[in-house]
Amino acid sequence: MSSRPLIRPDLKHPMQRILYWGIGAVLLSIIFWAGFTAGGILAYMNEGSHRPSDAAVVLGAAVQGENPSPVFRERIEQAVRLYKDGTVRHLIFTGGSRDSSTPTEAWVGRQYAVSHGVRPEHILIETKSVITRENLLYSLEIGKKEGYRTYTIVSDPLHMKRSMKMASELGMDAVPSPTETTAYRSWRSKIPFLVRETVMYMGYTLKGWN
Template identity: 40%
Template sequence: MKLLVSKKIRRYLLFLVMITVAVVEVPIIAVGQLTKPVPSDTIIVLGAKLIGKQPSTMLRLRLDEAVRLYTAGYARAIIVSGAQGADEIATEASVMHDYLVAKGIPAAKILLEDQSYNTHQNLLNSKEIMRERGFRSAVIVSNASHIRRSLVLARQLGIEASGSAAPMADNAYLTAKQYAREGAAMLSLFVLNQQ
């Protein structure tokens, strides 16, 4: 009898986990695939880990997407956002700036925001730069797994924004890890908003 109850409880818990994953992860995946950028005043590129003085794969993919958008005329300026992490030798913003300049973006068109350590701070501090420059709208660039939460936070902060999802790294483990991380972050954001 005890074994039967235990099996039922395990099945029930597994069902709850599957439903939760579906409810949380499906919108993250959908927004990452379906979001489209809208011509705006600026592009905001959210920071990510550095490898020495080089952007990580995820960050490079974001920066390449920003180059594509800028070249296609989606915005007249780019805000690069990210501080120096404890394990980094430079600010993410400075490395992003140098990468974009090397790709042909004029240095004068790149605005640095180098005080933020998380997505909320990235957007809050970028909003202040937008206010100072008279920018009203932005295209937020991040990887597909991160774009939904970025847009939710932008809306909460009153930023008029569309999104442009950079691809994920060509690494199944890293991709799964990023989606799991974002699922947990979205759940946390939902819980905080209910308080």
């Protein structure tokens, strides 16, 4: 049985060689950029601040009926801890609903926080946002009306770098507070989240993705 020779691109023409190596250089640059971005996300994931703030902005996540998903619950509990230890005075829950038949993320977050000891008058919600940048933008609008000047952003550790970049570009005086525990405990669950965050961070850098 004879084996067929490997098919190699015909690089005899100078322009073909330039195109071939150009494509290779672009692919290598993208791989390098992705690796550098992923490394930055990992390096930032444990960055946190105990600076007092006027309000904690809790970035929205999925809900399950009237209950927060495990990911969202961790974010809410982190915000409740900040409230109870006096680091923040108020909580702003964010997130709308993609389905009119289900409660908004912000409402679910508020109900959970109240049931865990946060006074209702210390909670504000915005129910319009569906992406991270909107979470922050609409929270900032609420904060300005209330006279808030400083914020603590609460989210998952791997989501923190992109969230803080957005907050900075919106002009928020904000510090990070990643969740102390997370639903993404094993590397089997962390890696897909890291890949997604890497792509989203790169996309946001290029075009302002959410």
